[in-house]
Amino acid sequence: MVVRIGVEEEFHVIDVESGALTPRADAVLGRLPRHRGDFTQELPQSVVESNSGVHTLLDELYTDLSSARRRLDEAASSQGLAIMAAGAAPIARLGAVPATDDPRYRAMTEEYRRVADEQLICGAQVHVDVPDKDTAVRALCAINPWLPPLLALSASSPYWLGSDTGYASWRTMIWQRWPTSGPAGCFTGAEEYDAAVDELIVTGVISDPGMIYYDVRPSAHLQTLELRICDACPRVETVVLLSALFRALVVDACAPADAPPCDDRHEWLRTATWRAARSGLEGDLIDPATHRPEPAPHVVRSLLRRLRPTLEAYGDWELTQSLTEEALARGSAAHRLRRAAHDNDLLAAVDLFLAETRGENWNRRGRAGARRRTTRTRAEDVPAQARRR
Template sequence: MDVESGRLVPRADELLGRLGGLGFGSELQRSAVESNSRVHDTLDALFADLSDSRRRLDAAASSLGLAVVAAGTVPLADAAFHDVTADPRYRRMADDYRRVADEQLICSAQVHVDVPDRDTAVRVMCLVSPWLPPLLALSASSPFWFGSDTGYASWRTMLWQRWPTAGPAGCYGSAADYDAAMTELIGSGVISDPGMLYHDVRPSAHQRTLELRVCDACPRAETVVLVAGLFRALVRDACDRLERGSDRGCDGHHEWLRAATWRAARSGLEGRLVDPQTRRATPAPMVVRGMLHRLRPALEASGDFATVRTLLEEVLATGGAAHRLRREARDLLAGIDMLVAETRGDRLAPSAPARRHRPPDAPRGPGGAPVRVHSATTPGTPG
């Protein structure tokens, strides 16, 4: 974003020129930079990696009069002033999907977890899917869109679900079944390649991993680590259940999952979620603490339980990013300052004053297995 106005600007190519590759890349929109972590076995190493990449992004952006925000959306943006990266594939997508692509001014956090093989990835995909809406709620960071409060914790999710393949993944008995269904989908002409399979979770087309794709990008790196730890535990728990034969798979009824995802996007951590075990409306803290309890054996096996429990209780105490943004946003520039500072790794006191005056045209706001992460707008990301 422009550091003075707080508005999204299409200058990613300049920023990438300063970074020189090394874990960063372009995306569909020229207002976004993709950041990729290395592969890690521990959450501490993942946190150090994410923190370092964010510091590098911040330093490079500062030299250009820019600021970087990791969030599902930024409060001040205008699709009319953004254009698509000069890449034939991106240009074709822009032509095919028109306004959906024009308004792809969103950013997600994606987590890859190692799995033994592609068949396991497909079978695990079905078992972990009911638990993905609570992960979305933990990450929700996009309440504002084009200068106004949407009433949602994750408006990115609402925008994202306009793509034809976004949403719950469905259930398949084997990698062959999954691949056949995906080949049929590509053959329909609605999408052009496997990189456009935008399900909430999917086996990677190029790596031996299962990929989580439902979450907003998170201002605090600690939240990314929390989500990564929980997702790794979900995958490990599902693999163990399959190996023991104690879980014959899900019942194939995922109709309720889209509704549960909507509920998570609407409420975040500050309302009710659909409990994956009872499928009843339940206060969000009860759902995520119940998930922690259910996953404790898998978290302890990875050495992650203490870290994940601490991070979870911290986010429940401070509120999710969407809640913090609304709470801090006496005007939108104050909220943007908070997002920039959290992305950089700073800690802002709740009573910290805004550092700038609101310009006349800025609208007001309201008072185990190896793991790696990347943050991106996601169309065009094939892996």
């Protein structure tokens, strides 16, 4: 079976002059062709979502994601706006962003009130093909322990409403307020999983299967497993890395080999997620093998070694190893954002993320750099292995 990847990326709409989150997603979407569903609305009026095509090769995924970002940037820049891929926009104000005028979103806002009001956050979701729903559901237990390292690689939301939260991914803390967020439980198969979802709907906790917000879940409308734990990532290379790692995790978990039975001891998973959200790549993570704290690079490289045979089988090993080492050397996006804010100010930090979202190197020239609307993604920025594929 050829296992394909698709990605959904959420982006904040930013006012270029102030650097602040602004409820003008409609203005951006109005400049884009929407007949194919490539770009859609989200719950807050400050977020647009991009939906990639379905790909087998990582370089094709990179090209697709980069192209979508260029189109979004062109639509936004013509109106004094910019798009930012980050778990949370550093500069924002509660009450300034209403919900999108959609029956589903209106119902969610009425039911969940403050929880919905504060969803000024963005994630990156990766879809990977699975043979069938039964296989997907049974694979959850094998995948769950390795999701916190993926969160750490994506962590990009240290600031909330203009203040440093002390977390690498404050988006995670906001997201976990939903009643169905967090680690997925253990299920014997699709029938048991669907019964649990139906039970939640009957109780009125959620309105439909699309409101199952587990860190990984069987898609409600596609034959895929969907990764949902990650922050939106400023650098498109990070999204490609996460996609490669998640695909390998899914392929291994769905393999027909005799897997050890799940011990159903998942109480540590939420702790591991909190640890990843707290420190990203700059502190310890919980090692899934020992349930003990280890430096983040050790845990991430352990995951990489674990997945090497599958990555090699897909021709992804060299690229994934290169992107992993680059990510560890650069540090998390949260760390880069804090450093920019410390060396300059929060507006300069916003400029950094806007530049990274466009595929540019930040030039540290302050607000003038933010107004420069160059959107070219350069081929030389893609690792040689990806171009060769």
